[in-house]
Amino acid sequence: MKPIVEGQGFDFGSSVLVSAEMHLTMSKKAFLANPSNKQALINLLAEGMVKSGITVEHAGEDSDVFQLLTHYADVTDRSKNLYMMTSKQIVCITTLKRNLVPALPEALHFLHAVSGCDTTSRPYGIGKAAVLTKYAALTMPTAVFMSPSSTKEDIEEAGEEALLVIYGCTTSPNLSSARVAKFQLKVATSQGMCLQRNFHQRTMQLPSIATGHIIRAICFKRGKEYSKALQDYGVVMLIGDQLMLKVLINRGLLYFEKSDFTNALYDFKMAAKLNPEDHRILHTLGLCYHKMGHLRESVRVFTTCVKNNPYFLDGIIARGNVYMDFGTDEGIIYARRDYERVIIKDPLCMPARVNLAYTLQVSGKFMQAWTQFTNAIQLKPTYKPALEGRAIVNLQMSNTFAAYQDIHASIKVASTAELLTNRGVVNQFMLDRVNAMKDYQAAIKLDPSYSLAYFNAANVYFHTRHFRQALDYYGKAIEFNARDESAFLNRAITKVMLRDAEGALKDFRAAIQLSPYSAHMYFNRGNLYMSMHQFEKAERDYTKALELKPDDPFLLKRRADVRGKLEKREAAIEDYRLAIKIQSHLQGE
Numbered sequence: 334m335k336p337i338v339e340g341q342g343f344d345f346g347s348s349v350l351v352s353a354e355m356h357l358t359m360s361k362k363a364f365l366a367n368p369s370n371k372q373a374l375i376n377l378l379a380e381g382m383v384k385s386g387i388t389v390e391h392a393g394e395d396s397d398v399f400q401l402l403t404h405y406a407d408v409t410d411r412s413k414n415l416y417m418m419t420s421k422q423i424v425c426i427t428t429l430k431r432n433l434v435p436a437l438p439e440a441l442h443f444l445h446a447v448s449g450c451d452t453t454s455r456p457y458g459i460g461k462a463a464v465l466t467k468y469a470a471l472t473m474p475t476a477v478f479m480s481p482s483s484t485k486e487d488i489e490e491a492g493e494e495a496l497l498v499i500y501g502c503t504t505s506p507n508l509s510s511a512r513v514a515k516f517q518l519k520v521a522t523s524q525g526m527c528l529q530r531n532f533h534q535r536t537m538q539l540p541s542i543a544t545g546h547i548i549r550a551i552c553f554k555r556g557k558e559y560s561k562a563l564q565d566y567g568v569v570m571l572i573g574d575q576l577m578l579k580v581l582i583n584r585g586l587l588y589f590e591k592s593d594f595t596n597a598l599y600d601f602k603m604a605a606k607l608n609p610e611d612h613r614i615l616h617t618l619g620l621c622y623h624k625m626g627h628l629r630e631s632v633r634v635f636t637t638c639v640k641n642n643p644y645f646l647d648g649i650i651a652r653g654n655v656y657m658d659f660g661t662d663e664g665i666i667y668a669r670r671d672y673e674r675v676i677i678k679d680p681l682c683m684p685a686r687v688n689l690a691y692t693l694q695v696s697g698k699f700m701q702a703w704t705q706f707t708n709a710i711q712l713k714p715t716y717k718p719a720l721e722g723r724a725i726v727n728l729q730m731s732n733t734f735a736a737y738q739d740i741h742a743s744i745k746v747a748s749t750a751e752l753l754t755n756r757g758v759v760n761q762f763m764l765d766r767v768n769a770m771k772d773y774q775a776a777i778k779l780d781p782s783y784s785l786a787y788f789n790a791a792n793v794y795f796h797t798r799h800f801r802q803a804l805d806y807y808g809k810a811i812e813f814n815a816r817d818e819s820a821f822l823n824r825a826i827t828k829v830m831l832r833d834a835e836g837a838l839k840d841f842r843a844a845i846q847l848s849p850y851s852a853h854m855y856f857n858r859g860n861l862y863m864s865m866h867q868f869e870k871a872e873r874d875y876t877k878a879l880e881l882k883p884d885d886p887f888l889l890k891r892r893a894d895v896r897g898k899l900e901k902r903e904a905a906i907e908d909y910r911l912a913i914k915i916q917s918h919l920q921g922e
Contacts, residue, residue: 473778493507496508554587581601581603581607612638616638653672665695676689690702715742720742724755751785753772753775757786757789784809788810795823804824818843821844834861856891886919889912
């Protein structure tokens with residue numbers, strides 16, 4: 334409401350004695366402008382309603398009262414209605430609430446507060462109606478806001494999540510990154526800067542047309558408009574300007590960010606030809622080779638990078654990472670040397686210390702790995718990779734409680750879906766399925782596309798014999814990671830439990846295609862064939878499993894059983910004898 338300035342001549346209207354028999358001579362506007370007249374009229378109407386048997390309560394601010402009545406109104410008794418009378422209209426609150434989606438009245442308190450009321454400011458550029466339309470997406474913040482047990486931190490986190498939804502920044506992890514994204518988008522679309530529709534006219538005014546296109550490409554990249562950025566970089570390449578090296582580097586980084594490593598590799602190879610001494614270009618080129626699985630080429634490039642600059646530690650660490658991916662004992666030794674070399678040059682380099690610990694862990698030297706992780710944690714107690722790594726080693730050494738403590742400490746630093754899932758796994762090792770499931774559900778809430786959380790939650794459902802729920806969650810895990818052979822295998826076994834043989838066979842086929850050298854895949858499908866009395870197919874699968882794992886007495890016993898069904902008695906007896914021999918040897922050891 335605008336303040337009334339003295340001298341404007343605004344007519345409040347004179348006070349009159351309001352009664353049912355009065356005849357109003359002044360205008361409606363002048364009459365209602367006087368607060369005493371307005372209140373007297375409300376009192377008169379209220380008296381009439383009370384005489385008619387209607388309960389009347391006098392309230393203050395219209396908008397606040399309206400949302401309170403809508404939230405608390407009882408709509409179960411259809412014989413009673415609740416009305417709200419304002420200076421402009423009479424509203425039946427109960428009829429209104431019955432016509433609303435049930436979730437909306439429940440959320441009104443929070444929506445009214447976050448969209449601006451007497452004690453809060455409204456979000457800039459956002460109206461109340463726009464907030465109300467997003468009530469479904471604000472369900473979780475509303476629940477936190479309305480819960481009496483919510484802490485101050487919970488309220489703040491819920492408010493931040495709500496603002497992200499209101500401003501349409503649901504892809505941003507927090508308000509800070511959302512502000513940056515909004516600013517970048519504003520820069521990229523502002524007509525007052527280099528990105529405008531008549532940009533080609535502006536570039537003509539610059540010392541170099543190529544410079545203008547590079548500036549616009551950078552802005553497009555920040556606004557995530559990659560195709561437009563690539564067009565501008567392509568223009569500069571056609572012009573053949575002296576800035577070509579910069580274009581190759583920027584475009585290569587753009588391709589790398591898009592995970593288009595083939596094109597990124599091409600650009601950085603060209604850049605390396607133009608400037609073969611630049612260790613940073615060689616470092617990124619090596620990363621491209623590594624991402625594409627060209628390990629030997631990657632090692633060669635990183636070695637040249639380190640020769641050009643022996644103190645470029647990122648290059649040495651990157652080469653060590655490639656050696657680790659060779660998966661050989663020799664590769665692990667070379668990787669360890671690189672990480673130790675970095676630590677000698679910089680004892681506080683945390684990535685090198687953690688990676689060195691992993692080389693020890695994969696070699697089975699758990700105690701040495703634990704010591705390295707502990708050293709890293711002592712240098713930086715909140716370093717998440719070190720906490721996670723030590724938790725893994727603790728699990729391998731059967732120290733589940735210590736693993737839980739490390740994962741929990743890591744989650745306190747910054748909660749992620751991966752960390753919550755890992756804590757859930759630790760809880761399962763501790764036979765605490767309830768808290769394990771809570772962690773998996775929290776991980777799914779944090780990242781609804783994290784397949785491993787669905788997979789582990791499905792395992793909990795399976796072990797508690799909730800096969801329908803397990804089937805749904807395995808399906809979600811496959812939806813978000815179609816190359817997870819374990820999810821296909823477990824879903825196949827779940828379908829067997831639900832007597833869906835055809836569906837199970839389809840999943841077994843998918844699992845075997847993804848992992849054709851896993852004996853347990855053929856073993857489980859053989860069990861299904863056995864239950865379906867398809868003994869020849871069962872024998873074929875058991876034989877394939879034994880080719881991959883020939884010293885398994887249980888596999889031999891199962892094949893002997895099925896050969897007995899096929900009346901191959903001599904072969905069955907031979908399998909039984911061999912199974913007993915292997916079992917006796919194992920027990921003797």
